[in-house]
Structure formats: structure tokens, C-alpha cells
Amino acid sequence: MSAVDTGTRTRDVLGASALRPDGIAKVQGTFQFSSDLGGDGVLWGATLRSPHPHARIIRIDVSPAWKIAGVESVITADDVPGQMTYGLIDQDQPVFASDVVRFVGEPIAAVAADHPETCRRALAAIVVEYEVLEPVLDPEAVVAGTAPAIHPNGNVLRHQRILHGDPSVTGDIVVEATYDIGMQDQAFLGLEAALAIPDPGGGGVELHIATQWLHEDRKQIADCLGMAPEQVRLVLAGVGGAFGAREDISLQVHTCLLALRLGRPVRMHYSRAESFLGHVHRHPATIWMRHHATAAGEIVKVEARFVFDGGAYASTSSAVLLNAITHTQGPYRCPNAVVDGWAVRTNHLPCGAMRGFGVVQACFAHESQLDKLAEACGLDPVEIRVRNVMHTGDRMITGQVMQNVAPIERCLRETAALPFPDEPVGGHDGDVMRLPGGAGRTADVGHVYRGIGYAAAMKNLMYSEGFDDYSTARCRLADGVVTLKFATAEVGQGFVTLAPQIARDVLGVDEVVLDRIDTGVGSAGSSSASRQTWMSGGAVNAACIAVRDRLFEHVAARHGVEAASLRIDGIEIVDESGALRLSVADASAGVEFDETREYHHPPTEDLDENGQGNCHTAFAFVAHRAVVDVDPDLGLVKVVQVATAQDVGRVLNPLSVVGQVEGGIAQGLGLAVMEEIVQIDGRIRNASFTDYLLPTMLDMPPVVMSFVEEPEPLAPLGAKGVGEPPTISSTPAIVAAIRDALRQAGREPRLDRVPVRPIDIIGVHERPRT
Amino acid sequence: MSEHYTLHVNGVERAVQDAWVGENLLYVLRERLGLMAAKGACEQGECGSCSVLVGGNLVCSCLVLAASAVGEPIVTVEGLAPPGAPSDVQQAFVDCGAVQCGFCTPGLIIAAHDLLDRTPEPTEMQIREELSGNVCRCTGYGRIIEAVQQVAVARRTADAGAAS
Amino acid sequence: MTVLVPTSLDEAIAGLAANGGATLLAGGTDLMVEVNEGHRHFPWPDDGATIIALHRVPELATWTYDVPAATVVLGAGVTWATIEQPPLRDLVPALAEAARTVGSPQIRNAGTVGGNLATCSPAGDGLPVLAALDADVTLLSAGGRRTMPVRDFMLGVKRTALQPGELIESITVPVLQGWQGYSKVGVRNAMVIATASACVATDVPSRSIRIALGSVAPTVVRCPVAEQFAVERVDWDALTVDAGDAVEFGRLAAAASRPIDDHRSSAEYRRHAVAVMAQRLLQRAFPGGER
Numbered sequence A: 001m002s003a004v005d006t007g008t009r010t011r012d013v014l015g016a017s018a019l020r021p022d023g024i025a026k027v028q029g030t031f032q033f034s035s036d037l038g039g040d041g042v043l044w045g046a047t048l049r050s051p052h053p054h055a056r057i058i059r060i061d062v063s064p065a066w067k068i069a070g071v072e073s074v075i076t077a078d079d080v081p082g083q084m085t086y087g088l089i090d091q092d093q094p095v096f097a098s099d100v101v102r103f104v105g106e107p108i109a110a111v112a113a114d115h116p117e118t119c120r121r122a123l124a125a126i127v128v129e130y131e132v133l134e135p136v137l138d139p140e141a142v143v144a145g146t147a148p149a150i151h152p153n154g155n156v157l158r159h160q161r162i163l164h165g166d167p168s169v170t171g172d173i174v175v176e177a178t179y180d181i182g183m184q185d186q187a188f189l190g191l192e193a194a195l196a197i198p199d200p201g202g203g204g205v206e207l208h209i210a211t212q213w214l215h216e217d218r219k220q221i222a223d224c225l226g227m228a229p230e231q232v233r234l235v236l237a238g239v240g241g242a243f244g245a246r247e248d249i250s251l252q253v254h255t256c257l258l259a260l261r262l263g264r265p266v267r268m269h270y271s272r273a274e275s276f277l278g279h280v281h282r283h284p285a286t287i288w289m290r291h292h293a294t295a296a297g298e299i300v301k302v303e304a305r306f307v308f309d310g311g312a313y314a315s316t317s318s319a320v321l322l323n324a325i326t327h328t329q330g331p332y333r334c335p336n337a338v339v340d341g342w343a344v345r346t347n348h349l350p351c352g353a354m355r356g357f358g359v360v361q362a363c364f365a366h367e368s369q370l371d372k373l374a375e376a377c378g379l380d381p382v383e384i385r386v387r388n389v390m391h392t393g394d395r396m397i398t399g400q401v402m403q404n405v406a407p408i409e410r411c412l413r414e415t416a417a418l419p420f421p422d423e424p425v426g427g428h429d430g431d432v433m434r435l436p437g438g439a440g441r442t443a444d445v446g447h448v449y450r451g452i453g454y455a456a457a458m459k460n461l462m463y464s465e466g467f468d469d470y471s472t473a474r475c476r477l478a479d480g481v482v483t484l485k486f487a488t489a490e491v492g493q494g495f496v497t498l499a500p501q502i503a504r505d506v507l508g509v510d511e512v513v514l515d516r517i518d519t520g521v522g523s524a525g526s527s528s529a530s531r532q533t534w535m536s537g538g539a540v541n542a543a544c545i546a547v548r549d550r551l552f553e554h555v556a557a558r559h560g561v562e563a564a565s566l567r568i569d570g571i572e573i574v575d576e577s578g579a580l581r582l583s584v585a586d587a588s589a590g591v592e593f594d595e596t597r598e599y600h601h602p603p604t605e606d607l608d609e610n611g612q613g614n615c616h617t618a619f620a621f622v623a624h625r626a627v628v629d630v631d632p633d634l635g636l637v638k639v640v641q642v643a644t645a646q647d648v649g650r651v652l653n654p655l656s657v658v659g660q661v662e663g664g665i666a667q668g669l670g671l672a673v674m675e676e677i678v679q680i681d682g683r684i685r686n687a688s689f690t691d692y693l694l695p696t697m698l699d700m701p702p703v704v705m706s707f708v709e710e711p712e713p714l715a716p717l718g719a720k721g722v723g724e725p726p727t728i729s730s731t732p733a734i735v736a737a738i739r740d741a742l743r744q745a746g747r748e749p750r751l752d753r754v755p756v757r758p759i760d761i762i763g764v765h766e767r768p769r770t
Numbered sequence B: 001m002s003e004h005y006t007l008h009v010n011g012v013e014r015a016v017q018d019a020w021v022g023e024n025l026l027y028v029l030r031e032r033l034g035l036m037a038a039k040g041a042c043e044q045g046e047c048g049s050c051s052v053l054v055g056g057n058l059v060c061s062c063l064v065l066a067a068s069a070v071g072e073p074i075v076t077v078e079g080l081a082p083p084g085a086p087s088d089v090q091q092a093f094v095d096c097g098a099v100q101c102g103f104c105t106p107g108l109i110i111a112a113h114d115l116l117d118r119t120p121e122p123t124e125m126q127i128r129e130e131l132s133g134n135v136c137r138c139t140g141y142g143r144i145i146e147a148v149q150q151v152a153v154a155r156r157t158a159d160a161g162a163a164s
Numbered sequence C: 001m002t003v004l005v006p007t008s009l010d011e012a013i014a015g016l017a018a019n020g021g022a023t024l025l026a027g028g029t030d031l032m033v034e035v036n037e038g039h040r041h042f043p044w045p046d047d048g049a050t051i052i053a054l055h056r057v058p059e060l061a062t063w064t065y066d067v068p069a070a071t072v073v074l075g076a077g078v079t080w081a082t083i084e085q086p087p088l089r090d091l092v093p094a095l096a097e098a099a100r101t102v103g104s105p106q107i108r109n110a111g112t113v114g115g116n117l118a119t120c121s122p123a124g125d126g127l128p129v130l131a132a133l134d135a136d137v138t139l140l141s142a143g144g145r146r147t148m149p150v151r152d153f154m155l156g157v158k159r160t161a162l163q164p165g166e167l168i169e170s171i172t173v174p175v176l177q178g179w180q181g182y183s184k185v186g187v188r189n190a191m192v193i194a195t196a197s198a199c200v201a202t203d204v205p206s207r208s209i210r211i212a213l214g215s216v217a218p219t220v221v222r223c224p225v226a227e228q229f230a231v232e233r234v235d236w237d238a239l240t241v242d243a244g245d246a247v248e249f250g251r252l253a254a255a256a257s258r259p260i261d262d263h264r265s266s267a268e269y270r271r272h273a274v275a276v277m278a279q280r281l282l283q284r285a286f287p288g289g290e291r
């Protein structure tokens, strides 16, 4: 239950808990997800994947597949008409492997057939002969330069240093440790699926796809198809969650190739097992950090070394690494820094974007360090953090000055002030489900210790490092009805709820129609990096204002008043004198205003070789407190409550923010205690929901929250993005609470890796009793 | 593909022609009968997105061999309420913010209906246990629990009103 | 038609006799996972083999309490959802506790005790309980009936004594007089496969204590040494046990396990977990002692 009042609604303008326009369709099952598209005569596509982490392809014989009744097409790299590789930053990933495979699951061929089972049998019939090669699996070997190159572009995806201030400074108190973060999967529920419909004559193709970024997909697809971008039209099909996993190409090119080849519509759906292989994951990382502080607990220097395992292909590894190292300091002042970061190529699954984008890994390390500092200084965890918080105007370790609102202390203090759970260990009703182990009845109340942990985070918003980040929106007003068009991917976050709220606010209308989300308008950029409220919100706002200006001119001309004297009041237009008052519906009767606008955020720059530069746009902040019950002898945990205060700038839709906060925390909880892709010898061992565990309703506790509202002057609507921060410091807060519980049980907990496994909890040594 | 059989779905007899014997009920509902509400996110019984009622029992349709479900009433989300006239549970999900991407939603709607039919006033822990087979990756569950509680209260109030 | 849906036991047996290679299907929660993954190949595209779906055979879906014999006879098709609830919960509490840990409500509504036994996974939650309670399994074929202890029925990982043409008809579970309970370790608080599990069952009149372990060997393990030790150490009048004895009981139980390392956990952790669970279960059974 949130402490937040989601309010009563009068008009669904900004600030109201407007309801999702697609809500009724979703609860009634009529909303069309990408996997719901098909129809009679649409063929099924499927992908053949490498069973080896590293091997040379000697021979591919697809002829046995052709002999199976119902098989319509079989394609390999030979059938790629355009560019053979794709990628978001470096185009280093083959559409189909033809000479070498670099990870288990790499696509080699695709088939189209009349039934999924025919596809399965056709794939099984394809013969691929491999010469198995030694895989490169140790990122440190790549850093050390001892691993052979597994790609023509080399194995170092990025190496970046940060040197700031005086590297020779030392502190009275020094704490250090090495932290490990496991590979997390986005695990959206709506599996990859697409429907490709070729144009008659094959001069183009329309792809209905669940993606985060229509225009970037289109560019990469068109390149591989050897077509101009205009020949490839993308339509957003219903997206069943994204969380970063839909930023890269997966089945897009394959589906289009099959459809174009056959001149028939083709759809492709991944299975869950395939999905684990078919999209990028959160980078596993090893992070060493050493903090220097004064005896009073003031941080004077941080030293760190980051090694991110990017897997076989580049994806966004270089940007993820940048994010990680530039967030080494967390939301804390730090005058001196020496940081070394590596993102390397191995024969593991490729890694890229996932909610938090590099900052999750950095935050687990810096927050664990802050707790160590607190202990060394004799301060409580909130106090050590408050003592070090950054403020607007402070210089960061990149030399960049924090320009935006930075209410970190408020986040911390408000989090600490939120109510604690009123149930004791085991609860008042004695339901076993309240104890660690749940229905497994592993513990009795006397075996369980309750711990409390805190953490805080800073997260950059939008794209960084000189990227021209923008979004486009078109607004049309006619007869009192507004129609909005944009290419902003609705992935569940609720932009389709927000955009009409903006239009109602700016234009004083109630009826807002959303046009189809497709490439028929300019790019909106990606639904990632907590950027769409700011960026596409900014674009919709700008387009609506442009229409409003024209409406005012029109009204001014007709009524002989100054356009500048007009403003919107509810659903009416009034002039300053109060003499004129007419409804927007009447004012716009019989006329039509249509404006398209782009919103660009202020430019950013690259880092120099010492990691200095104004590389980020703006930042948001958050604090978390976790209460966790721990069974130290079995190593099982039950998260009892998470409390959070988040810097949101301005709440545009309370219900939407609550949803982002609770959902983000659930993913942070997953990383803290259960979610990890396990790869052994380069092979994924848990590519299923049986073994890749997601938090259920019995794992996710109630969340209490408070919104820290300090409108952001830099943001078009005063609002900061809210999607990523909840995921970031919830993880270290939960781990801190486990450590606290273990301390009470007389153990000396390290817990320097996530997810925390039972073995990590019981593996700790008894603290020597003195 | 040689299987021909009849399923009793949402009160209607539906003929299935020329099916493959290995098809599960989720596939047949979606691909052969055009009932797209039930979703597949794992086809292993682990996510609950495909939940339907078979013979009055809440089950994962991905684990039901379609041809074995002959002769039993099957209820999907399409059978709960007509389009545009959502049930109380459906409306509460929308009102409470229990829907984000919505992929888990149809399965949860069926499961919540089933829960409230059997246990009209579930405790929070009962809701959590009864709906633990329905994974949602977006919401963190808080609003879903809220929606179920809201319906329970509304139904009790309505009953009390009817009784007095 | 290649899917038979018999509505009586005779019909099921006749179908089985007529189709030697038929695959039996109960709740489908094990079998259909294999089918969906393509591990179980059904004939394609045409028929040949037969599936016999058992869920509408009334004899298999019911259970009886034989009061004089002090046994519960569970039809193979009784679901976990039924076992989880009273009255079965009161007659065989440990089995009900195990039932509550099986998958999710959806899985428990479909999954059956017979399917669990026939699958014979090392992690099957029903198995340690049935082994601890010394349950018997009755197998039926056109040729007749045979009954054997569940412990003899389980031969190894997914291997049982079931012969072609046979089905599991019922499982006979003694109703004991004394505390019994089940514990299962998994990383999640719901819907999780056992990393390790244990069942302790006691019968006070006969002064008997049994412990069986799951997920720590190819099939369920009973621990005679630990059982004997506990029988000797428990104060049967006060129904208490010393804390130190409970720890030793746990150690002996762990010593009987033969766990492996896999992607879910390590052998070391499994052994440790068994010791802790066994100790705690014995203390729950005999709660008077100091902890």
C-alpha cells in the first residue's frame, strides 16, 4: 500500500491519475500484442541457433529441411541482400552466422512453414558441421590481453579511464572490496514476436513489431535488407514489457527476409527458452572500489575498477560502461577519483540495455561501500549518506557540474521517516507464508532475524556523450478534438496515458485521439533511459503549444483581441480582460491546425581520455529502505517491506508513478535475491522460468513511498523520468538489510555479490566472540 | 494432422478440425478458435498468463492437451464479460493501475475471478498465495492486490445493500 | 482418434491393453511440459500411438478413508488441491504440507499424486512423504493388480517399476498417530522446485520415527540410522527431545544424503540444508525440549 494519495479525478489533465486508454482492451483480452497478429495463411518462421559458444562453421546443409512437407523457405547468410551485420552502436553482429559462431544461441538459419511443429522439425533437419573452438569466457583474460581475438573488431569493446582531482589524496579511513553482479534477464512476459507483410511486388515491407525504438529498428533492418528506410514501414504492435531487451534487433530482419523471399506474410514468435538467447541481458560485472574518507565520514576519494562482460557482440556495451563508471560516486560528493573501466567481448550471451543501464552494477558497489564506511566511522547508514550528498552546482568526477534539482537529502530523510511494517516476524496470523521459505515451512519464528538496510542512487536521464537525442510529435486540432501522432513506443510505461493529459492541459480539450504508433512521423528515440516523459512529453507539449498559438491567433483575429492576451482556462479560452470567454470546442469548430515539433535536449559531449566532459544531460535520485527477514542457517530470506522516496520533479500521473516505483523495485528485488542467468562453459543452464526465477506475489512485499516533488526547471514539464531509479538502489538496500539481520545473528556477513544465494548467507563465518 | 474434436468454450460448441495431436489448449484457443485473450509467456506452467477455467478449475491452458479437454466447460477471458462491458474485476484492474503492459492481465483476471468466487473476502496473504502462479513483470503486484481487495469490498457492500 | 478420454477404469484398462505403447496423461503438468518443449514427440503429421487421458476416470479421482485399516487410499488422479485441503489435510498432514508447496494453484488444480509418483523426479514433493509414511502403490493392468511399497516402486531418476500396460490405480497411505511434517528449501517463496526437502513422520503408539529426504539423491532416501537414533533419544512420555540430539539427528540424516552439484545449488548446501531441516522437524515433532 502506498502512502501516496492517487487523488480524485475531475479532468484528466497533468497531475491527475488518468487511467490507461488501453486498459479496458487489456483486461478484456482484446488488446493486440505482437504475438496476437497472424491470421489465415500466415506462415510461421523459426530460427536455427548455434549449440556452441565458439565454433567455426564448416558446412551448412539445408536441403533436408526443404524436403519436409509444409516447409516454404529456408534462408541463411547467403540470402541476406544488404549489410550482413547490424548493431546499435557498432554493426558487428551478423544477421546469420556464416563462418564463426560466437555464442550459444547465435542464429544460423531461418525457416518458414505452415505450423510451428513443422518449423521445429525443419530446424532439426538442417545439418551444420562445426569445428569447435576454445571459447573465451574470462573477461580478465581479455583485459590482460591474453585471450585470442574472437572478432575482427577485437575483444575490447571499450576501455575508459576517469582521473579527477588529486589522485594522491588519501583518507583517514579506507574501505575496499570487490563486488560481483550476476547476469540479469529483462524477462518481459510478452515474448519476441513480429508479423512481416511484404508489399506486392516486393518493393517494400511492413513490419508489425514490439520494440522500444521504431526508427532505429527501421534503419538497421533497411540496411540489412538492402532497402531505403522509406521502403520499410514499422508499426508498433502491442508490447508485453521491454526493460531494455527490445532495444536491439532480434527477429526483425529474419522475419522480413522470409516474408520478402516468399511474397507472403510471415510471423515469428520466440519461445521462452529462445528469448533468453535472442535478446541482450544486463551485464555481469566485477567491480573493485576503494573509498577514502575523513574520520568524520566525508568522502575524499574513490578508486575503482570495472570489468563488464559484454558477451559476443557490442550492442550498447560501450554506453553501459560509460554510465557505470560515471556513476562511481553515486549521489555523493567526491573531489578526487581514479577509475578504470573495461567492457570486453567474450563468448558469453551478448549484453546490453536493461533498466538502470550500468548504474545498477555501480550502485550495488558504491552502496555496499557506503555501509562499510558507516561502520568504520561509527555512523548510521542514513547519516553517512546525508553527510556526503551532492547538491546542485557540485562538480562530479567527470568535471561536469550538476545543473538539475538534486534533493538527495530529502529522499534519504523521507525514506527513513516512512512507517515500518507493523507485523512482527511471522506476522500476527502465524501464516507460514510470512516466513522465509514460505510454504516450504523451513523456519519457525525463533530461527529468523529481521534486518534493515538503506541505499540511495543517482541515475542519468536521457542519452549521453554527444548523441543528438530528440523526439517528434504531431498535434492536430479540429472541431474540439485533438489527434496526437508520435512514434514513441508504448511498452507498458504509460506514455499513451500521459500524452493526452498533456494535450488536455495545453489545449483545453477533453477528447484526445491517439493515432497509430508507427514510422509515419519522425523518430521519438527509444523508450529507455527514463527519457520519454521528458523527451516525447516535451515534443507533445511543444506540438500542442504550437497548435494553441495558432488557435489563439485565429481567435484573436476573429474577436479582435491580442493573441498574447489569451490563455486556456479549463476547457475555455479567456483573454486577460475577462471580456472574452469561449470554449475551445467552439473556437476550433470548422478549422484545423496541424503542427509537428521536435524536442531536443541540450547537447552533451564526449569524455576525454581522462574521463572529463559534460557527458550527461540530467540526473534523478532515489533512496530505498528494505526490511528483510532472514533465516541465517538455511540462507533463506523474505523481504518484508521496501520504503522509498524518489525525486520525480513533478508528478504528472500519481498512479503511473506508483506503478513504475513498485514494478522497478520488484526487478531490483529479483536481482538482489534470485535472478541470475547461469552460464557454465558458455552454455546457459537456466533458460526457462522453472530455473530463472522471477519474484512472485509472495516474494514482493508491500511498498511504502513518498514522492519528492521539486519541479525541474530544465525539464519541459518539470518532471523527471521515473522508470529506472526504483530498480537501482532497491537491490543494495535489500542486501544491506540481509547483512544487518546476519549481524544480529552474530555472523560477519560479506555478501559482495548479487544475487545473494543461500550459500552466500550460510557461508559466512561466525564473528569471533570477544 | 488428423485430430477432429469439439470443445465447449464459453458456452459454445466449437469444432476443431485437422489439428495435430500434440497441440495444447492455449494453441488451439488462440490459433484455431481465434480466442486471443489467453497469452503464452512460458508454455511450462510457470507464468499463469494462459490461465483459463476447465471444468471449473483454474489451470494453465498451455499444460492441457487440447484434445483431452473434450466434454468439459472451458471459460476464457472472452467468456467473462462482453466487449465494452467489463466485469467488476476487470474495471477494478483498470481503475487501480493494475495494468501496465497488460500481458499478464488476462490470466490474472481469470485467476482473480476464480479466487473471489471461492473466497469472497480473501486476506492479503490469501490473495498473495492464490495469485502466486501469475507472474507479472511490470507492476510489482501492489496495484493488483489493491484491485482484488477493492472488488471484495464492493461486492460485500453490494450484498449488504441487497440484503437490507 | 488418437486421444482416448475414458470415463471408467475398465475403459481405461481396456484402452491400455489395446494400445501397448499408449502414453498416460493425468494432469499434464509434467507430460505437457515435455511435449511443449519438443522432448516428447507425438506422431507427426499422422496418428499411430495413443494418448489415454485419465482425468475423467472417477475411480482414479476419488479417495477413501479406511478407518479399521487406518489408511487413506488415494486414487492416482487425486490432485494436490484436494490433498492440500481438509479432510485429507487432517489425515495426512505432511502430504498436505507437501501439496501446498507444489507449483502454483493452477498446477495443484491439475497435478496429481499419481503423476508425481510416475514421473519420479528426485525433486517430486510427494515422494519423500509417501516414503516416510511407508505408503504402498497399487498398479493395475488387464492382467491384474499388484501392490508394492512406494519405496520399491521408485527405481531411480525418472525410473519406476511401472510396466507397459500398467497404470497406477491408487496409493495407500497409513494414517499415523503422531506429529508429521514436511520441509522444502527453494530460493523463492512460492512456485519453486525443491533444492532439498525432508519429511519427518512419527507414530507415538508404535514409537516410530521416520525421515525421508528429497532432491539429495537419484531418488528418495530414508535414513535408518537417524531414525533409530531418534527413537532411542526421544523422551516418549514427555514427547520431547534434547537440542543436542536434534542436531545429531540432522547430522545423521545429512550423512545419508548423496547430493550433487547442479545449476540450482551445490551438494554442500543441500547436505547442510538437510541437516537443518531434519533438526528443526524433529524439534517440531517433539517440541518440549530446549532449543
Ligand SMILES: Cc1cc2nc3c(=O)[nH]c(=O)nc-3n(C[C@H](O)[C@H](O)[C@H](O)COP(=O)(O)OP(=O)(O)OC[C@H]3O[C@@H](n4cnc5c(N)ncnc54)[C@H](O)[C@@H]3O)c2cc1C
Pocket: B044, B045, B046, C023, C024, C025, C026, C027, C028, C029, C030, C031, C032, C033, C054, C076, C077, C101, C102, C103, C104, C107, C110, C111, C112, C113, C114, C115, C116, C117, C118, C119, C123, C124, C125, C126, C162, C166, C167, C168, C169, C191, C192, C193, C194
Ligand atoms: C510450473 C510447475 C511447477 C511444478 N512444481 C512442482 C513442485 O513444486 N513439486 C513437485 O513435486 N512437482 C512439481 N511440478 C511437477 C508436476 O506438477 C507434478 O509432478 C505432478 O504431480 C504431476 O502430476 P500430473 O497429474 O500433472 O502428471 P502428468 O503430467 O499427467 O503425468 C506425468 C507422468 O506420469 C504418468 N502418469 C500419470 N498418471 C499415471 C497413472 N495413473 N499411472 C501411471 N502413470 C501415470 C504420465 O504418463 C507421465 O509420464 C511442477 C510442474 C509445473 C509445470
Ligand code: FES
Pocket: B039, B040, B041, B042, B043, B044, B045, B046, B047, B048, B049, B050, B051, B060, B061, B062, B063
Ligand atoms: S504460458 Fe502457460 S503458464 Fe506460462
Ligand code: FES
Pocket: A189, A240, A241, A492, B098, B099, B100, B101, B102, B103, B104, B105, B135, B136, B137, B138, B139
Ligand atoms: S503488466 Fe506487464 S507483465 Fe503484468
